[in-house]
Amino acid sequence: MAAEPMIFIFTGTSGSGRKTIAKQIGSELGLYHVLSCTTRVPRATEGQDRDYHYISHDEFVELERSGQLLQSTTIGKERYGIRHQELDRALANGKHAYLILNSEGASLFKNLFKDRVIRIFIYVDKQTVRERLERKGTPYDVVDRYLDQYTEEVVYRKQCEHTIENVELIRTLEQIRTAINSHL
Ligand SMILES: Nc1ncnc2c1ncn2[C@@H]1O[C@H](COP(=O)(O)OP(=O)(O)OP(=O)(O)O)[C@@H](O)[C@H]1O
Numbered sequence: 001m002a003a004e005p006m007i008f009i010f011t012g013t014s015g016s017g018r019k020t021i022a023k024q025i026g027s028e029l030g031l032y033h034v035l036s037c038t039t040r041v042p043r044a045t046e047g048q049d050r051d052y053h054y055i056s057h058d059e060f061v062e063l064e065r066s067g068q069l070l071q072s073t074t075i076g077k078e079r080y081g082i083r084h085q086e087l088d089r090a091l092a093n094g095k096h097a098y099l100i101l102n103s104e105g106a107s108l109f110k111n112l113f114k115d116r117v118i119r120i121f122i123y124v125d126k127q128t129v130r131e132r133l134e135r136k137g138t139p140y141d142v143v144d145r146y147l148d149q150y151t152e153e154v155v156y157r158k159q160c161e162h163t164i165e166n167v168e169l170i171r172t173l174e175q176i177r178t179a180i181n182s183h184l
Pocket residue numbers: 013014015016017018019020021132133135136166167168169170172
């Protein structure tokens with residue numbers, strides 16, 4: 001059993017299935033979901049304080065100005081970040097935690113928390129990303145952005161503790177359970 005709560009980071013190529021996998025595994029293993037704040041609007045299936053804390057640009061700037069953000073990133077015109085208090089609350093309750101981050105956020109957490117951070121890189125090929133996202137009704141500009149950044153994102157797998165291709169969801173979940181349990 002790990003002495004301190006572990007931090008599992010689901011990262012990888014956009015649209016590869018990270019959110020689906022993270023939510024399923026998180027609820028199954030009782031992991032605490034550390035939510036980011038974002039200035040982007042919720043998508044059709046998303047909810048306030050379930051997927052993100054959705055806030056205005058002004059509120060984001062204020063969090064940044066007052067030093068409340070542990071880290072932040074900008075993607076297109078939107079801002080994303082995690083409040084210190086959000087992570088502190090998660091770790092204080094003793095549960096293992098998980099986050100869903102891009103490579104920039106994943107590296108920052110690894111540098112801060114070292115061996116307590118385990119990065120799980122999820123990917124699928126570009127064509128599958130397109131098909132899945134179009135089926136889900138993701139706006140075309142978002143799909144195009146994801147595909148444009150694919151090559152840049154996929155190289156990060158080499159730095160992660162685990163790399164898993166998400167073809168068959170059931171098989172992927174099995175591999176991730178095994179990976180996580182090997183650290184607990
Ligand atoms: N193994 C799978 N087989 C088929 N469909 C899948 C599989 N895994 C996930 N999906 C579907 O692919 C779509 C994209 O998944 P999801 O939103 O979880 O990806 P994501 O990586 O979190 O995307 P984003 O980059 O937007 O954060 C969803 O509709 C999800 O149901």
